[in-house]
Amino acid sequence: MAKKKDDAFDQAYSRGAKVKRFFTIIVFILTVITCIQLFFIHDSKQFNRQVFSLIQYIAFFLILNSPKLLKKYHLEVPVEVYIVVTIFAFLGLVLGDGLNFYGRIHWWDSLLHFASGVILSFVAMWMIQMLIGRHERHQLLDTVLIYIFVASFSLAAGAFWELCEYTTDDIFMTNNQQYMASTRGTIITKNDVPLVGHAALTDTMKDLALDLAGALVVIAYECSKKGIQKKIKKKKSGETSKMSE
Known part of the structure; x- marks a missing residue:
């Protein structure tokens, strides 16, 4: 079975x-x-x-x-x-x-955080479609609230991920939050030197900013898609009215 x-x-x-x-x-x-x-x-x-x-x-x-x-x-x-x-x-x-791409390629972490913002935003849109229906009609305010939810969902998931990274680094002595000045890899040694002060916060803030940027890209895509759909619908309705005349 x-x-x-x-x-x-x-x-x-x-x-x-x-x-x-x-x-x-x-x-x-x-x-x-x-x-x-x-x-x-x-x-x-x-x-x-x-x-x-x-x-x-x-x-x-x-x-x-x-x-x-x-x-x-x-x-x-x-x-x-x-x-x-x-x-x-x-x-x-x-x-x-x-394979230690985080340590070998300096922009690998940034790329994945931006991609995660995009992915999480599409997941948020999928969740909304499941809850309220794919063909549900919304007012302008409803659409704005949906986009706010999408951005908030992406940021919340990104913040939760940062908490997981912090916990993992604290328990297993790793470098997921890239707080080390001497290496960008996940595995660290006793000889590695940590960042100090404001510089130690840069990676976390950058990751959250990239999560938000990914969400904004999805929101812009959804807005443009809706605009195109409205134009097509308007054009079709215009052609239909001309034919009826």
């Missing part, structure tokens, strides 16, 4: 299944390579780095299989949301943390 449900999921979400298969192969290969390397590493710093990468790969596998888990609680994840979240998790967990 469980296998039939899994097959039905793969058929209904064929695109999601292809994405899942593609990333599963890549991350499985990385996981195997990392496990093999653990047996040949004698340096404690490198060993900790590889263990940390392994944890990120496991976390990514959990995200890959999250729709099936949510389905048990009667929650359906749209295939578009699943694909976008999976790609984002791959960029953050696998490339960012696992």
